[in-house]
Amino acid sequence: MQSMEVISVNIWQILISLCNLLLLFLILKKFLFSPVKKMLQKRQNEIDGQYSEAAEAKQEADSNKAFWEEKLGNAETQAQEILSSAAAKADVRAQQIVSEAEGRADGIVRQAKAAAELEKKKAEAEIKKEIIDVSAVLTEKMLGREISDDDHKKLFASFLEGIGGSDDSN
Amino acid sequence: MKIKSVKFLAVDILLMILAVAPMLFGIALKILTNPASGGIEIAGARIYFTLKLPIQDLPITESQINSWLVIFSVFWLCIYFTHGISEKPQTKRQLIAEWIIETTEKLVKGNMGEYFSGFAPFVAAILAISAFSSLLTLIGLYPPTSDINIVAGWAILVFILITYYKMKCGPVHYLKSFGDPVPFLAPLNVISEVATPVSMAFRHYGNILSGTVISVLIAAALQGLSNMVLGWLPGVLGEIPFLQIGIPAVLSIYFDVFSGCLQAFIFAMLTMLYISSGFPAEDYKKRKNKKIKSEVN
Numbered sequence: 001m002q003s004m005e006v007i008s009v010n011i012w013q014i015l016i017s018l019c020n021l022l023l024l025f026l027i028l029k030k031f032l033f034s035p036v037k038k039m040l041q042k043r044q045n046e047i048d049g050q051y052s053e054a055a056e057a058k059q060e061a062d063s064n065k066a067f068w069e070e071k072l073g074n075a076e077t078q079a080q081e082i083l084s085s086a087a088a089k090a091d092v093r094a095q096q097i098v099s100e101a102e103g104r105a106d107g108i109v110r111q112a113k114a115a116a117e118l119e120k121k122k123a124e125a126e127i128k129k130e131i132i133d134v135s136a137v138l139t140e141k142m143l144g145r146e147i148s149d150d151d152h153k154k155l156f157a158s159f160l161e162g163i164g165g166s167d168d169s170n
Numbered sequence: 171m172k173i174k175s176v177k178f179l180a181v182d183i184l185l186m187i188l189a190v191a192p193m194l195f196g197i198a199l200k201i202l203t204n205p206a207s208g209g210i211e212i213a214g215a216r217i218y219f220t221l222k223l224p225i226q227d228l229p230i231t232e233s234q235i236n237s238w239l240v241i242f243s244v245f246w247l248c249i250y251f252t253h254g255i256s257e258k259p260q261t262k263r264q265l266i267a268e269w270i271i272e273t274t275e276k277l278v279k280g281n282m283g284e285y286f287s288g289f290a291p292f293v294a295a296i297l298a299i300s301a302f303s304s305l306l307t308l309i310g311l312y313p314p315t316s317d318i319n320i321v322a323g324w325a326i327l328v329f330i331l332i333t334y335y336k337m338k339c340g341p342v343h344y345l346k347s348f349g350d351p352v353p354f355l356a357p358l359n360v361i362s363e364v365a366t367p368v369s370m371a372f373r374h375y376g377n378i379l380s381g382t383v384i385s386v387l388i389a390a391a392l393q394g395l396s397n398m399v400l401g402w403l404p405g406v407l408g409e410i411p412f413l414q415i416g417i418p419a420v421l422s423i424y425f426d427v428f429s430g431c432l433q434a435f436i437f438a439m440l441t442m443l444y445i446s447s448g449f450p451a452e453d454y455k456k457r458k459n460k461k462i463k464s465e466v467n
Contacts, residue, residue, distance in 0.1 A: 004214030004231055006379070010319050012221075012228035017237065017314075017323025024241050024299050029291035031248040035255055036271050043257040 132156055178254060185253060189246035192239035196311045199235065212383055215317050233317035240302045240314070270294065281439065282446035289442070296324065296438045304378055304430025307422075315433070316379040322371040328441045329367035335449040339457050343450070370440055377433045381425030389418050 136152055174182075203216065215231035251267040259265055274294045279287055303314040314320045337344045348359045396411035 002217045004217060004229065004317070006212065006214045007318055008214060009322070010228065011226050012223055013231070013234065013317075013319035014323040014326060016228075016234060017320040018327045019323075020237050020241060020320075021295060021299060021324050021327055024244060025292045025295040027241065027245050027248060028295045028298065031245065032252060032267065033271060033291045033294070035252040036267050039255050039257060040268070040271075046257055 135159060174254075181253060182250070185246055185250040189243050189250055191246075192242040193306075193309055193311075196236055196239045196306070197309060200232075200311060212386055215312050215314075231317070232312040233314035233320050236306055236311055237299065237303055237314040237320060239311075240299060240306070244298050244302065277438075278442060281442040283451075285449075285451065286442075286446055289445070293438050293442060296441055297434050300324075300374070300434035300437050301431050304433065305426065307382070307426045307430070313378055313382070313430070315374060315430070316382055318371065318375045321375040322367070324437070325367035325371035325374075328370065328444065331441075332366065332444050332448045335445055339450055339453045343453060347450070366444060370437065374433050374437050377429055381429050385418060385421055385425055388421060389414060392417060 135156070139155060203218070215233040217229040217231050218235065219230055221228040221230065251263050251270075253263075254261055255264050255267070259268075271290070271294075274297070275287065275290045278290045278293050282289060300315060303320070305313075307313045333344075336347065348356045348363075350359070392413045393411040396413040397408075400410075400412055401408050
């Protein structure tokens with residue numbers, strides 16, 4: 001079989017080789033570069049989408065956070081208000097209760113004092129009567145006779161005068 | 171990772187077979203048509219048949235056939251790489267495909283700028299066809315890159331591209347550029363313009379061919395040396411060229427693998443540099459702005 005010379009130029013072979021390179025270029029472009037680049041583009045899009053989704057979610061979370069923080073702050077001030085108003089109310093009420101109690105106590109004391117006075121007076125009157133009775137018995141015994149009512153009264157009056165007590169009411 | 175369906179695997183295997191088949195075909199063709207030859211032989215590509223064409227007859231040679239085989243292989247490899255491609259990588263080969271594309275695009279953008287980013291597939295094609303053609307020697311086939319016609323075709327295509335981009339500002343601007351920096355240097359500029367594709371073609375072709383020639387010469391020399399030094403061994407032992415073991419393999423790593431890949435890379439680099447440096451970007455921008463302005467007016 002024949003061989004080419006080591007160096008031999010052939011126009012048609014050159015042309016064929018040129019076309020071969022063009023052909024390989026087209027093959028690589030069509031079957032390797034474009035599918036891979038399409039896929040890379042898709043992947044890029046997917047990644048971008050995920051990033052934007054994440055950013056959106058973050059934004060939403062941030063706004064939610066701000067909202068809830070505001071709410072929390074409001075709630076704190078509200079609680080403070082409620083507490084202070086409750087405290088004020090309680091103060092007023094306590095004041096009321098104390099003053100009422102004081103009034104009542106005063107009344108009770110006054111009543112008690114009045115009752116004591118009455119008792120005292122009663123007791124005094126009784127004691128007077130007792131004394132009169134006893135003194136009547138004693139004088140009777142001492143005199144050896146019965147004393148009449150008149151005597152009795154006289155005697156008693158003088159006696160009382162001697163003690164300096166107040167008027168009897170019988 | 172998902173367990174791939176039987177159909178997917180079947181298509182995979184089919185694609186791999188299709189990618190390897192051209193190489194096997196080439197080897198078979200070589201074995202069938204190549205008569206066993208002894209001794210040193212440095213010749214061009216084997217001619218299978220000749221087509222009668224005007225101007226010059228077209229001999230269909232090994233280099234033609236082999237470059238078509240390379241194209242077939244690369245085509246099926248592309249299909250294989252992009253088979254089952256998805257946004258979430260499920261196959262290792264998808265990562266390889268992405269790596270190839272990202273690397274070539276980075277290379278092209280780095281060397282040629284953003285304007286030429288569409289050149290990535292072209293540069294990848296140059297790298298692929300040149301490297302694979304040179305690497306065909308590894309399986310014993312004739313490397314098309316050691317045929318001047320093949321490489322000249324690529325160089326001429328690159329030259330056409332260079333000239334096309336130089337003419338982007340119009341033919342007048344292109345012709346004026348020859349009178350740069352002083353008009354009487356124009357002949358030299360014309361020569362340097364023509365020298366570009368010639369030097370590219372000869373550099374690539376010469377490197378690969380010289381590698382083959384040196385390999386053959388050294389193999390022959392080693393055989394002679396082996397006969398001389400170990401010829402006293404009795405019987406068959408004396409005829410075995412022991413010195414041919416090992417040394418040609420090391421040389422093959424340099425001349426076939428390293429030199430082949432390096433020349434492919436150099437060819438691609440030169441393509442990128444010539445095209446991007448030949449393109450008068452500044453003038454083109456001015457011209458474009460002027461056009462836009464005149465259209466507005």
